[in-house]
Amino acid sequence: MTEIELKYEVHYNTMEKVLDKAKKLGFDIGKRLYEKTVMYDNPAGLMQVTDGRVRLRQTGDEVELSYKKPITRNGIKEEIEHETKVGNFKIIEKILKKMEFFGVSSYERYRTTIKDGKVKVTLDEFPFANFIEIEDNKKNILETSKKLGLDKINNITQSCDSLFQEWRAKKGLSFKPHMLFKDYDK
Numbered sequence: 001m002t003e004i005e006l007k008y009e010v011h012y013n014t015m016e017k018v019l020d021k022a023k024k025l026g027f028d029i030g031k032r033l034y035e036k037t038v039m040y041d042n043p044a045g046l047m048q049v050t051d052g053r054v055r056l057r058q059t060g061d062e063v064e065l066s067y068k069k070p071i072t073r074n075g076i077k078e079e080i081e082h083e084t085k086v087g088n089f090k091i092i093e094k095i096l097k098k099m100e101f102f103g104v105s106s107y108e109r110y111r112t113t114i115k116d117g118k119v120k121v122t123l124d125e126f127p128f129a130n131f132i133e134i135e136d137n138k139k140n141i142l143e144t145s146k147k148l149g150l151d152k153i154n155n156i157t158q159s160c161d162s163l164f165q166e167w168r169a170k171k172g173l174s175f176k177p178h179m180l181f182k183d184y185d186k
Contacts, residue, residue, distance in 0.1 A: 003068070003081040005135045006145055006155040009163070015123045015130055018148050022114045022121065025147060030113040035059040037109075038093070039161070040101040047104075054101055058089045059111065065092055070159075076138060077157040105161060107179035119144045126160055127184035128167050 010018075023029060040054040041047040047054060052069040066083040086092050093103075110125040119136040121144065132150065134141045145152055156163070164179050173185070 001081050001083075002071075003079045003135060004138060004141060005077050005133050006141050006150070006152060007077060007131055007133045007157070008150055008155055010130050010132055012125075012130055015125075015132065018121075018132060018150070019112070019114070019123060021148055022116075025116065027114045027116045027121070030115075031060075032110050032112045033060045035109050035111050036089075036106070038103045038106040040096050041104045042100045042102070054096070056089065056092055056096065063087065063089045063092065070157075075152070075155065075157065076141070077155075105177040105179075107161065107164070108181055109160075116144060116147075121148070124160070126164070127179055127181045128164055129160075131156075131160065 019029070035057060037055055037057040039047070040056065046052075050069070052067060055064075055066040055068060057064045057066070063086050064083055065086045066081060068082075069080040071078045071080060096102075107126065109127075112123040114121045114123070117140075119134065119140045122133045122135075124131045124133065132148075134144050134148075134150075136144070142152060158166075161179070164184075165175060168174070168176060171185070176184070
């Protein structure tokens with residue numbers, strides 16, 4: 001499966017405006033949920049070498065295991081994505097460790113998901129910045145972006161992990177593999 005998305009870095013007040021506009025347009029508005037994500041790699045650095053990601057994520061009570069690999073085209077982020085819901089986070093983590101995959105980076109965020117039919121829009125609050133992502137096919141993404149007042153020109157194709165490291169470097173902070181609310185800026 002291929003995931004296609006537009007991503008924007010936004011100020012918190014822009015997120016509020018987009019949320020208000022989505023409500024007026026009749027989008028389904030989900031709850032704001034805390035999310036924990038851990039990225040895994042093996043001792044050979046397979047994910048680094050192949051530019052892939054094995055990801056374990058818990059959002060509320062739901063746990064997902066994913067494999068992702070970026071393929072960006074025409075300024076719109078596309079990724080190969082294989083994802084499935086799984087049971088217990090700690091059990092899946094133990095299974096990954098037995099397969100010699102260990103957590104190499106992680107992040108926390110709060111996510112609000114809004115939907116308009118098949119189009120999924122997420123409002124993500126990371127420790128260092130806020131982002132809006134729109135996912136579906138290119139046509140629907142561009143239409144939804146326009147409806148919500150977001151400009152395709154300002155979209156970002158980099159991962160939030162990479163943007164976090166750039167943010168830390170600009171602040172004169174060293175590399176930090178874990179983006180946690182309690183110490184992201186230390």
